[in-house]
Amino acid sequence: MNGAQAILRTLVAGGVEVCFTNPGTSEMHLVAEMDSVPAMRGVLCLFEGVATGAADGYARMAQRPASTLLHLGPGLGNGLANLHNARRAGTPMVNIIGDHATYHERFDAPLQSDIAAMAGTVSKWVGRALTAAQAGALTAEAVGCSLGPAAGDPAGSRIATLILPADVCWSPGASPGAVTPASPASADPDRAEAVAKLLGTQQNCLLLLGGDALLAPGLTAASRVAQATGARLLAEHAPARHERGAGIPHLDRLAYLGQAAAAQLAGTQHLILAGARAPVTFFAYPDSPSDLVPAGCTVHDLGNAATLAQLAELVAPRAKPVAAVDNQAGLPSGELTAQTAAAVLAALLPRHAIVVDEAITSGRFLAAATAGSPRHDWLSLTGGAIGQGMPVATGAAIACPDRPVLNLQADGSAMYTLQALWTQAREGLNVTTVIFHNASYAILGMELRRVGAAGGERSRALLDLPGLDFVHLARGMGVPATRAATADDLAAQLAGVLAEPGPHLIEAMVP
């Protein structure tokens, strides 16, 4: 078999069954072999940032990697921002980057560039096959690497990137590689015991949860620990996936604004990290600390959800978790604002919804409003690179076809990877996008003040987004769309589209 077929067979055997792609000439043999390996689902994206973001969203929900298939350095470049977010999310992913044939490289043809250097900025592992015989084994290594722990990269990347010259794909003599299955994450008894001892002897302890600790088992264990020891609980600022809603313990998330986060952490003498990193401000500000760990507070790294579960057995063997109660509020009426929009969404949030949140400033009321909504998953913008929401929603919908996906989306960031709507239409995905249309990069208006920059008329104009019409934009990609001018509009439209399959978009006009 040729290299392309060996690669696809290796991926599928390793549990990687979706490939988000925008291919080019150098990837044509991999595209052609999708017919001979029907277990691989190819999903066309009209821009590589959609492909990488969709692979991220898929893996956050499926708990196994998707692959991407991208066209040389520029294709990878277009996907880098969402690979950055996926790296920060610790998302497993396998990128296949097509390249010129090995013998073509010396000619420095127009599309040639340093793919490995670019890939290195986001990847845990970068490989390059030189012969068809290597293709299967290297693909297996890439999959195995993405399935393994996020070791070796300070930001926790689980992204493996394999560069595949075209002749490696079209040459014969290849065979599938064998993927080493992932070992389940294991607990660290020493750390569990050390933290147990700490909680038994110290006051003013706070557990900061992140990563896999924000799924239901981790939340349950943390709630039991809190009940038994009096430790406080918080979730990291932007979790890759946070299970929430009625029936599971509720955790507030650490705030974006440094002052607010400092208030949440004030008085903590022992900060215990469970899958989270020590908190820092998102950006630096003049005369403001970057480090959010309170003065005099000691930081302890407990580790993953498995260790957290062990800690709960040690300190809270008989404690019961406190679950959020179902208190889904009624629908508001009248003016549409970020606050009433949040109330509408909370009131109508369907059971088992997947919420993809890139609402930025317009989303500031969402978390509190939905705390008592039916059980759902909340996927956040992990790396701060805007343009993640619509692709992540697309991938999450492919991972979970039976669950409704609700993408809460700011207008400015929607314009980054709007092409995701086309894939949602093409694949018939059950995604409802709510655009919070405030016609500005509102967060930057705030940040301009926070960094102490004066800014006059010309600079303020650079933060305005007049003239966008998301109803037209969505229809241009085959997604039915409506505009909501009042809270009542939003409620009626949202209730309507949630009852229908397939993608929809609602443009919510907010101040």
Place this chain on the structure above:
Amino acid sequence: MNGAQAILRTLVAGGVEVCFTNPGTSEMHLVAEMDSVPAMRGVLCLFEGVATGAADGYARMAQRPASTLLHLGPGLGNGLANLHNARRAGTPMVNIIGDHATYHERFDAPLQSDIAAMAGTVSKWVGRALTAAQAGALTAEAVGCSLGPAAGDPAGSRIATLILPADVCWSPGASPGAVTPASPASADPDRAEAVAKLLGTQQNCLLLLGGDALLAPGLTAASRVAQATGARLLAEHAPARHERGAGIPHLDRLAYLGQAAAAQLAGTQHLILAGARAPVTFFAYPDSPSDLVPAGCTVHDLGNAATLAQLAELVAPRAKPVAAVDNQAGLPSGELTAQTAAAVLAALLPRHAIVVDEAITSGRFLAAATAGSPRHDWLSLTGGAIGQGMPVATGAAIACPDRPVLNLQADGSAMYTLQALWTQAREGLNVTTVIFHNASYAILGMELRRVGAAGGERSRALLDLPGLDFVHLARGMGVPATRAATADDLAAQLAGVLAEPGPHLIEAMVP
């Protein structure tokens, strides 16, 4: 003054008067200082790939660099594909990449990544300021570097990238730097004489022109050389800027398809490069050569347009150039095809138009059809990274507000950086976009066969683009749009919009 003001003042003093930007928090001080340095024109782009492509288009026409202002690694990542194209175009450009404050770096906050590694893949020069005192001088060095020759980078990059931590921008103690002006490109008399001797003694010589040799003076010199010596002339496949039309010598361009290019070059015994590189195929194909230089042919590097002019003085002191005659054809009628669309465009092409060509397969009849149209500039996709056309058209329109810009655009590549339309609307730019809507990545259908890949129903479906509606998409960004179903529609609509200022889009439905 603070670093931000010193940077803007240095740019403006160095002739860099436009900044295409999508800023974030770390760039707020630079944005704010746009009010204090009004000679700098900030142009907001809704995606960084638009900003970098616009800077490319601006510089191709203005013959001096624009700047970009981008937000950390992900902002740069989003701009990389069009930086790749600009690198291949030899376009001068100054990128300012905002970064976290120097003291914030050690916290590895969510948006942190290896900016320098990413920038290195496209830049001739990468710098990083560490103090406000350095900011002006480093900015001056970046501008000077972009003004200088494309030395040191095999692909000819003239891109300088300066990484600017936020505290460098907001701290006082800065002063503007002094930019070393560019020296005009000089001739190389030794090369001119060597080629003169060659042309005097050898038959079957071909001059392949690229770079600055494709502007009117180079074309005129080359035509004189051809008249005097019998040497044949060809233009490189994808020139950054090619002056064409009635009144200046016409050159055919080297074909995209290897077989066609080989036929153009067949029989050449001496290939003389004037601003061009030795021709190679765009991609590798099984059982097909990558190197397009005919067997037994010797390659000679003449160098730039100045040396070409000197060559003309040596071998053709009294020869007259042969200029293309004005033979603008009449309008076709009936069915709209790639061929009749080309005829419409050729018939209506306004004098001094700037044509930005990313029409891909639909553009195959354009070059021949427009050879006798009024004088115009033709800007090509230099690096093969699609999504260049609409941004380059945007930048070209800002560089030349008095000239009509005609962006001939394939549907698949239009979807990469469609956000450019918003900037065209916001800035009131005189850009007419014609989308060739064939609802597929048609070139990949061809390439699938050319690389010898079988491909069945599933793989073919991955190359289809059903369901796009560019009239809706354009209106969604404030650009008036119409759809043309016949050649007569296209002619009537194009004649109408060329007579009106501001941006327009025509969706030309072609098979």
